[in-house]
Amino acid sequence: MSTIAFLGQGRMGVPMARRLVDAGHRVTVWNRTPEKCAWAADAGAHIAGTPAEAARDADLVITMLRDADAVGGVLLGEKGAGQDMAPGTVVLEMSTIGPDAVTELRDRLRPGIRLVDAPVVGSLPQATAGKLRILVGGEEADVSRCADVLAVLGSVTHLGPLGSGAAGKLVANMITITSFTMIAEALALGDRLGLTTEDTLGLLGTSAVGPFVERIRDRIGDDEFPTQFSLGLAEKDLALILAAGADPSGLVAAARRHLSAAVHSGLSERDISVVIEEVRSRTASSVTTKRGDIK
Known part of the structure; x- marks a missing residue:
């Protein structure tokens, strides 16, 4: 089972994180508005005060946020998750930010941090049921490391190298x-x-x-x-x-x-x-x- 930091608890983030908790993964959640993490304590997830705290011991960091600016701030800004991620950590970027933003994010992450883009097709019913279509871009070895987690959320189509999922x-x-x-x-x-x-x-x-x-x-x-x-x-x-x-x-x-x-x-x-x-x-x-x- 993976140790996961799930950053972003909006409409889609909450049911996705819940499924990962229910599947037995060790999940820590963070959201800019802490009230949206209220479900986590009763469900068995941990709640972090900052993205950096959430990512400290994670081997997989998931971002599910509004746009590229939010992703960049949460990963690379003050108290961002990138500060405490160990070499070899995989960032699984599941927001809709476009391939150019994925490339820019890769350039700004520290060497040794792996990146996979995996935006989803579907909305709340599919997120709740684990039937999202997940469009993935990244190196085969990195995608394989995410396979068990992605399988909980839906079906995967690996479209090619980094940025292909976003495209x-x-x-x-x-x-x-x-x-x-x-x-x-x-x-x-x-x-x-x-x-x-x-x-x-x-x-x-x-x-x-x-x-x-x-x-x-x-x-x-x-x-x-x-x-x-x-x-x-x-x-x-x-x-x-x-x-x-x-x-x-x-x-x-x-x-x-x-x-x-x-x-x-x-x-x-x-x-x-x-x-x-x-x-x-x-x-x-x-x-x-x-x-x-x-x-």
């Missing part, structure tokens, strides 16, 4: 996030042309995006749907995808405009599916305004 995650998220905005635009067009929501969803259900529509149908228009993938994180990921080289005038850029508008409306912490009603509402308002301008 694969951007490609996967590009499809998922733009699918939400395409469905939003389709429903908005249906509204404008007099189709009911069920009419439009029925048509989309028989199209190429049919399986995705069926998967998210219950979320559409549900103001109480719990956040699984926050809209703010999705907008951040689209910024990474554009920075990585996606067409600046293509689907990703259009999707980001929709998500940015929703973020500015205060919806950052809501589930990404809220963008569908946000786009429909803005489109309806725009059409009404244009008609009202006609004299």
Whole structure:
């Protein structure tokens, strides 16, 4: 069994760390907001006051954080985990930060510290059930050292050298996030042309995006749907995808405009599916305004 420092106890970090504890691994957790570690004491995990304390005796350090700045600060900043990691420690970077940030992190870690990038595809239900798809980049020997831990969390696809997992995650998220905005635009067009929501969803259900529509149908228009993938994180990921080289005038850029508008409306912490009603509402308002301008 591994001795693990798990840094980051957000929506995904908590169920992932719980699974590792339940599997018998020795787990120490840390989070910038200590209250999010409250589950750990009763579950049998340890709680550290700083990232450095969490990593002191760990042979595997997992980061599951918002963005590259957070990862860099937690590993390399004041009281960062990098201060106390012994040579040979493996850092398993599971956040969505993009391949360039992974390369930069490798350059900044001390010699002798190993790095594997392993972002995940899936949200809370998959994290809780241990059915995440884990996209991995790194040297074979380093990935092998993480195999028992990763097996608790989901299924592994080793895509290639360091940075490959981060690259694969951007490609996967590009499809998922733009699918939400395409469905939003389709429903908005249906509204404008007099189709009911069920009419439009029925048509989309028989199209190429049919399986995705069926998967998210219950979320559409549900103001109480719990956040699984926050809209703010999705907008951040689209910024990474554009920075990585996606067409600046293509689907990703259009999707980001929709998500940015929703973020500015205060919806950052809501589930990404809220963008569908946000786009429909803005489109309806725009059409009404244009008609009202006609004299």
